[in-house]
Amino acid sequence: MLTVTLKLKAFRKRSRHENNWKNNKRKRLTQSGQEQYIDSKGTQQRAQKLHFRQHCHGKCIFKCTKKIGQSRQQIIFEHFWSLPDAEKAHFYAQTTTVCDKKGTRVTDSITAVTRRHYFFKYYLFAENNVKVTVCKAFYLSTLDISQTRVAYFNSNKKQSGLPRESQKGRHRVISDLSKQLKDNIRNHINSIPRIASHYCRARTKKEYVEGNLNLSRLSMPCM
Numbered sequence: 001m002l003t004v005t006l007k008l009k010a011f012r013k014r015s016r017h018e019n020n021w022k023n024n025k026r027k028r029l030t031q032s033g034q035e036q037y038i039d040s041k042g043t044q045q046r047a048q049k050l051h052f053r054q055h056c057h058g059k060c061i062f063k064c065t066k067k068i069g070q071s072r073q074q075i076i077f078e079h080f081w082s083l084p085d086a087e088k089a090h091f092y093a094q095t096t097t098v099c100d101k102k103g104t105r106v107t108d109s110i111t112a113v114t115r116r117h118y119f120f121k122y123y124l125f126a127e128n129n130v131k132v133t134v135c136k137a138f139y140l141s142t143l144d145i146s147q148t149r150v151a152y153f154n155s156n157k158k159q160s161g162l163p164r165e166s167q168k169g170r171h172r173v174i175s176d177l178s179k180q181l182k183d184n185i186r187n188h189i190n191s192i193p194r195i196a197s198h199y200c201r202a203r204t205k206k207e208y209v210e211g212n213l214n215l216s217r218l219s220m221p222c223m
Contacts, residue, residue, distance in 0.1 A: 050077040051141035064138035068126050073142050076124060080143050092153040095123045095139070120150060192218065 122139035
């Protein structure tokens, strides 16, 4: 009698190196803003750069450049881009507020829909962490960001003024669909006319839809 001996080779489970994942590398580069990188869409993104506002002298009602010098701007810029995304949201909470417009006249119904009824106030921390009011151009150029980030944060923050928790990785799964929606889908499928098989009717209970069925007929109510 022939005896066969099998030798089982022990395989070591491959360890996870999440720091080396492309998405995580891209996320770190996005948060730091200091290096060029290619985003998930294949677009080359530039490194963030501080833009000094030399022309604010005599033209800005807040006198931003007199309150915050170039050296202080550099410190604010480096501090901001050293923060992770969650801490950047807290930075927006400390340095931006939404104010309602007062005394705005609206003479056209179309303008009433499109015109914003609020505006943003911007602040930065000068020497000794004194909070001072600055203009939008000075704020955005110091951090090298667009106003979209500020608007997105303020539209999604809680009533307390704190940022909402990140929803990344918390997508809605199919099992969360309501029973009513599932029943509606089943009823729609059961309303489609079906016919039995012509060739193996005695051996199977499978049913088939007609060959001339199309999307326009599916959208019509079945009689």
